[in-house]
Amino acid sequence: EAQVTQNPRYLITVTGKKLTVTCSQNMNHEYMSWYRQDPGLGLRQIYYSMNVEVTDKGDVPEGYKVSRKEKRNFPLILESPSPNQTSLYFCASSSQYRYGYTFGSGTRLTVV
Amino acid sequence: KNEVEQSPQNLTAQEGEFITINCSYSVGISALHWLQQHPGGGIVSLFMLSSGKKKHGRLIATINIQEKHSSLHITASHPRDSAVYICAGLNSGGSNYKLTFGKGTLLTVNP
Numbered sequence: 001e002a003q004v005t006q007n008p009r010y011l012i013t014v015t016g017k018k019l020t021v022t023c024s025q026n027m028n029h030e031y032m033s034w035y036r037q038d039p040g041l042g043l044r045q046i047y048y049s050m051n052v053e054v055t056d057k058g059d060v061p062e063g064y065k066v067s068r069k070e071k072r073n074f075p076l077i078l079e080s081p082s083p084n085q086t087s088l089y090f091c092a093s094s095s096q097y098r099y100g101y102t103f104g105s106g107t108r109l110t111v112v
Numbered sequence: 113k114n115e116v117e118q119s120p121q122n123l124t125a126q127e128g129e130f131i132t133i134n135c136s137y138s139v140g141i142s143a144l145h146w147l148q149q150h151p152g153g154g155i156v157s158l159f160m161l162s163s164g165k166k167k168h169g170r171l172i173a174t175i176n177i178q179e180k181h182s183s184l185h186i187t188a189s190h191p192r193d194s195a196v197y198i199c200a201g202l203n204s205g206g207s208n209y210k211l212t213f214g215k216g217t218l219l220t221v222n223p
Contacts, residue, residue, distance in 0.1 A: 033211070043198065043213040058210055090155060100157035101145070 002027045006091050006104035013081055013111055021076045021107050023091030029102075031094040032074040033058070034066065036087040037106075043090070049074055081111040116141070116201045118214030125221050131186040133197050133217045141201035141212070144182045146173050149196040149216070158184070160202075189221045 004025045013019055025032065033048035035058075045058030049068040063085055065077040074093075078085060091104040115138045125131055135144065143162040149155045159166045159173040161182060166173050170189075175182040186193055196216045203210045 035211075035213075040215075042215040043200070043211075045211050045213075048210065056210075059212070088153065092155075100160050101147075102157065103155040106153050106155075 002102065004091055004093050004102050004104040006089075006107050008107060009105060010108050011110070013109070015082055015111055016080050019078050019081060019109075021078075021089060021091075021109070023074045023076065023104060024072050025074075025093040025102070026072065027093060027095070027102065028071065029093035029095050030071070032068065033092050033101075034064070034074070034076045035090045035092065036060065036085075037090065038087050046076070046089075081109075083111050085109065086111050116199055116212050116214040118199055118217055120217060121215065122218045123220070125189050125219070127190060127221055127223050129189050129221075131189050131193075131219065131221075133184045133199075133219070135182045135184070135199035135214055137180050137182070137199075137201045137212075139180070140203055141180070142204040143202040144173075144175055145200040145202065145211070146182075146184050147198040147200060149198060151195065155198075158197075186219075191221045191223050194219055194221050 007022045030051045034046040035043045037043045044060045046064050047066040049055045052071050055066050089107045092101040094101045117136045119134050145160050146158040147155050148158050161175040170187045172185040196218050198216045199214045200211045
């Protein structure tokens with residue numbers, strides 16, 4: 001089944017403890033992206049990647065890192081999480097930027 | 113700054129009604145996505161439009177490039193259409209392929 005898999009689905013962590021949210025797609029898509037969703041603010045793009053080793057900042061990249069060493073994986077790294085990074089995170093992929101996106105199921109992150 | 117504005121924020125309808133959700137966007141946006149987010153949180157991509165009109169089942173999406181406006185229509189609405197509908201503009205130009213999202217429209221269809 002074609003899908004984008006995010007892990008974990010839920011995560012509670014403490015301020016400053018490094019964490020990684022994984023994202024993997026099995027559709028050989030070139031384009032992958034990370035978003036966060038907050039009440040009243042909607043979805044906002046964090047980082048995106050056009051292909052392997054090609055990444056760029058979205059609208060809210062501060063406090064996040066990404067890497068794209070393989071086509072299928074696009075992990076989101078929080079080196080030192082803070083409470084303002086408490087949010088619902090989505091990963092998505094697309095065959096090319098012009099076509100529809102496939103979204104992961106989301107990761108609900110709470111930083112205390 | 114590229115912007116996407118959606119209206120209405122909330123919409124309540126009776127089963128069977130025709131529904132329209134609107135999206136206006138700024139210069140620099142080359143294509144429009146319509147997304148559906150179910151109460152459980154999952155997001156599904158419905159349409160991507162850069163011109164004209166697309167139809168899938170009871171859903172129709174249109175875009176007017178000159179007016180920088182897109183609409184999502186749902187015909188013969190059903191309670192299972194209850195969800196948040198989000199439009200997102202694709203900013204293109206050089207390597208700047210970013211999405212800017214509207215705040216979403218919460219649709220409730222009552223039986």
